[in-house]
Amino acid sequence: MLQKVGQFFGCVNCKRSLVFRTEQANCVICTNCRALNYRLSIPEKEAPVTEKVKEEMSVIRVGTTGTFREIKFEVVGRYQYLFKDGYRNHWQIVFSDGRESWLGDWAGNYSIFQAHNNTVAETFANAVPGKKVEINKISFELEMLDEHRLTLAEGEVNDLVLGLKGFISLFFINPSGAMALVNIYPQKKADAPKGVYQTPRIEIFTGNYVEFSSLNLQNTRNYDDWR
Amino acid sequence: MKKFKLSTFNIFMVYLAFLLGYFVYAGFAGSRLLGDDKEEYEPEGVRTHSGNSHHYRSYHK
């Protein structure tokens, strides 16, 4: 059965009403029982259950709304990446004009970014903090690199992402407020000698840091004690 | 009402205001800040014009 965008359906496991708001996600995680409800599902088959996201004091939640460049958006899901030295939330947002994007949220930093795929992996070879690279015709400087430990998710996600582990994540900044994130996934052939990898697969996001107040977020978690 | 704080900045601003204010006052009053060499005598003063109390200083070379 194929679930259409905007069409409500019951959770495979607990019958909680769910809906797909995006075209990209292949499943939506039930807010009640954590079951992965696939867009294309086999009726009567029990859905796998995921781990709950961790509490990291984010005020954003699935259902939070806001505006970016005067266009309204709604948060429909998130990946919560936990790294060796930090964490990162990628909130999946859907704009009122139908576009999909990401709202970044970590340690008081907020950003809006999109996936971008026109940069080769060699660009990031020998990456050290302070190194300059050009991504999407913008000059960036490497601020930080971190090692992935765990990915958790909620709302509308792609379950393939949950399975990707052990990547290196690079944080890039540009003084103008532009930012970029690069995830480098080492790929190793099953029969390859120890320490020999194929060209890594890379995942790139570019966007801009934004002020929290400029997002005009509504339906957030209550944070009155922190205002 | 905002409390006036005696900071260096405020002292400086008061100082400038006083200087400019005094300059304006002197301008309208015809005052010379350095004063002048005239001597002032009240009508009931002891001095009269017939006396020799104001001898001019010598200009002899």
Next chain:
Amino acid sequence: MIGAEVEVLEKLPETSSITCPKCSQELPCHTYAQARNIVCNKCDRIFEIREGGLLTVKQFEKYTLPPVLPLGAKGRLKGVPFTVVGFIVYQERDSHYRWREYVLFNPVQGYAYLSEFNGHWNFFQPIYDYSHGNNLHRSFVYEGATFNLFHRYYSKVVYASGEFFWNITSGSPFCTEYVAPPYIITRIKTEKQLTWLLGEYLEPELIKEAFGLQAEMPQQIGIGATEPLSGGLSFGKIKKISVIAALALLFLHLFFMIIARKEVISNTEFTFATAAAPPVQPGPETDPVTQSYLLSVNTSSAEQPPIVGPAFKLSTGLLGSSNMLVSLSAPVQNDWFATAITLRNTTTMQEYDFELGVEYYSGYEDGYSWSEGNHSTETLLSALPDGEYQTFIRPYQSQQNVPFFTLKLENDVPVWSNFWIILLLITAFPAIQYFREKNFEMRRWMNSDFSPYDQ
């Protein structure tokens, strides 16, 4: 285990706690899954928070000085409510200098830091709109301020308590400090990260008030790297204001020059009698402004009664008074001439006495001609009250060979000396501030290896 799971979606949770696996002490945790390290304040062990639980990293030596800001203390800085979640004592790796840092947390705004060294406090927040990467700069401009290299060092953690969102014991960060008091920008470089923090000097009283502290703040020693002089009044600021004040003064002076009437009240020539022109009784002639008097030669004597000079009326001062420029000129040659002048207010009978004199000497000696002195002089009478005046003149001369002299009375003239005096007083303040600031800066930079001043 990396913190707890999200239990309540509607609001942010209260403080959580983690149990120390070594001594069972309950450790408060404000930042939940953001925490990477947590330190037990009882057994002084630092733990890395991992999926499987707490992993001991090391045990600190007991630190005897309690933190000025207790963990969990809440305070509002720069309009943001923060909670103190961490306390670190740093030391320069290659020296004995130690300073203390407090990690402040707000779930919306993120992290900020309060750093204290020798009783001087700086409030730091990360910035993302500046970086010169791995290059070494002696100075750079950020937000219009020039930041100069002040200090470079490797830092190490000697003690900590609370929770931290990064692994505080990994590596020895290389720190480079640039100052533009009251601001400081610190570049922190590790193997994995390049961070820029913008700091601002804060008075201890402000921190004490913000966090409602009762205890005394650490005593200030020396001059802080970012300590401003005189409560933030810099020479640059004072200079700007002084220039504006000087321009205002100039405009005011121009205004007074324009409105000054420069009215010639009297321009009188006094001629001493000769055989050809016998003396007449002194007294004014017909023209009230340009008058001339013919005087007896004997008039120029102390024993003679004064000459009754011109009379005039002053009624022009906005504040009931005005000035008077009195000019004397006489054709003296190798001689002097002087006169005592009295202005009598015929209404109040108040008298104003002053003297004017000219001298001029010239000659020819050793093939050179020389001269000194002048044929004319003037004096300004300040703030003469309005009223009717009568002048009395008593001329003096040594050899009775000055044939005549001229006396000019000019009312309401611009006073240039006022302008110069006020200008001098306006510039005095910034001049003093300049030298104070220079002295202050020299003392500040004594603590730096990169002082722009001669040591």
